[in-house]
Amino acid sequence: xxxxxxxxxxxxxxxxxxxxxxxxxxxxxxxxxxxxxxxxxxxxxxxxxxxxxxxxxxxxxxxxxxxxxxxxxxxxxxxxxxxxxxxxxxxxxxxxxxxxxxxxxxxxxxxxxxxxxxxxxxxxxxxxxxxxxxxxxxxxxxxxxxxxxxxxxxxxxxxxxxxxxxxxxxxxxxxxxxxxxxxxxxxxxxxxxxxxxxxxxxxxxxxxxxxxxxxxxxxxxxxxxxxxxxxxxxxxxxxxxxxxxxxxxxxxxxxxxxxxxxxxxxxxxxxxxxxxxxxxxxxxxxxxxxxxxxxxxxxxxxxxxxxxxxxxxxxxxxxxxxxxxxxxxxxxxxxxxxxxxxxxxxxxxxxxxxxx
Numbered sequence: 001x002x003x004x005x006x007x008x009x010x011x012x013x014x015x016x017x018x019x020x021x022x023x024x025x026x027x028x029x030x031x032x033x034x035x036x037x038x039x040x041x042x043x044x045x046x047x048x049x050x051x052x053x054x055x056x057x058x059x060x061x062x063x064x065x066x067x068x069x070x071x072x073x074x075x076x077x078x079x080x081x082x083x084x085x086x087x088x089x090x091x092x093x094x095x096x097x098x099x100x101x102x103x104x105x106x107x108x109x110x111x112x113x114x115x116x117x118x119x120x121x122x123x124x125x126x127x128x129x130x131x132x133x134x135x136x137x138x139x140x141x142x143x144x145x146x147x148x149x150x151x152x153x154x155x156x157x158x159x160x161x162x163x164x165x166x167x168x169x170x171x172x173x174x175x176x177x178x179x180x181x182x183x184x185x186x187x188x189x190x191x192x193x194x195x196x197x198x199x200x201x202x203x204x205x206x207x208x209x210x211x212x213x214x215x216x217x218x219x220x221x222x223x224x225x226x227x228x229x230x231x232x233x234x235x236x237x238x239x240x241x242x243x244x245x246x247x248x249x250x251x252x253x254x255x256x257x258x259x260x261x262x263x264x265x266x267x268x269x270x271x272x273x274x275x276x277x278x279x280x281x282x283x284x285x286x287x288x289x290x291x292x293x294x295x296x297x298x299x300x301x302x303x304x305x306x307x308x309x310x311x312x313x314x315x316x317x318x319x320x321x322x323x324x325x326x327x328x329x330x331x332x333x334x335x336x337x338x339x340x341x342x343x344x345x346x347x348x349x350x351x352x353x354x355x356x
Contacts, residue, residue, distance in 0.1 A: 131196030
């Protein structure tokens with residue numbers, strides 16, 4: 001991530017007048033520090049969709065940007081806590097800038113980022129292969145150099161019970177339908193990225209230069225267009241039979257966005273094992289498994305918190321929160337001695353979902 005004007009205003013937009021946030025916490029959210037604490041804060045600040053959006057952001061570079069915000073009075077400190085809020089001037093600057101620029105409201109980097117990237121990579125490669133196939137051209141440089149990706153295309157083509165020319169035409173028709181249903185600018189960006197017979201796709205940098213838009217904004221616009229495309233495919237799968245096959249393969253395992261360790265915990269939970277039994281089976285601390293559970297509750301809105309807390313204790317927790325929505329863990333301990341912190345956190349997550 002470079003220190004572009006767009007990236008600076010995007011980061012500034014993540015500060016708020018409604019809550020205080022430490023710049024270090026925001027940095028960990030942007031770079032994807034995957035702890036239950038950081039994930040919870042991302043959830044409470046409504047930033048889960050931007051979690052790990054800048055994994056390569058350097059701390060020194062980030063700190064310099066924050067200092068600019070402070071110097072210009074765009075963010076202001078709350079006494080000596082190290083927390084900041086967005087000033088009226090900062091809010092006005094953000095609104096002015098994004099009145100003329102795209103803001104990525106529909107991303108979900110944490111949950112769908114990996115699947116979106118894989119879907120786009122496969123569909124672009126397959127577009128090239130089928131385009132060259134229509135012209136019976138076997139002498140071209142494939143976009144994907146890795147053997148596993150080339151093998152995927154070969155197997156995918158082999159498993160479709162259609163004549164290859166008919167397949168290429170059907171794939172092209174799905175593209176035409178998809179592009180027709182995108183807004184003109186999104187369609188233009190998508191088409192510009194495609195490579196085919198005697199046509200080479202443009203890079204993000206090239207598109208940025210053509211449209212006189214910063215590269216990061218173009219990247220966000222492209223990702224937004226891909227999400228729109230995927231939504232079309234899911235909502236009208238009968239009209240996108242080929243695209244939907246690719247989509248299904250990319251979505252695959254619902255836990256693919258998780259770390260390997262958290263994924264294994266999720267599988268054991270699905271089999272009905274308790275947190276304690278999972279910890280014993282995996283030879284890990286129960287606190288570690290509890291952190292995995294909190295992560296699952298944050299990432300998956302349909303995660304049933306009551307399944308991991310005994311019924312009687314769950315009802316006591318709900319009653320305590322109903323009496324005092326902002327109850328602290330220390331206050332809760334007085335009502336329910338030795339209550340695990342993870343239960344407190346899980347109820348917070350559950351109730352924050354209900355509040356929207």
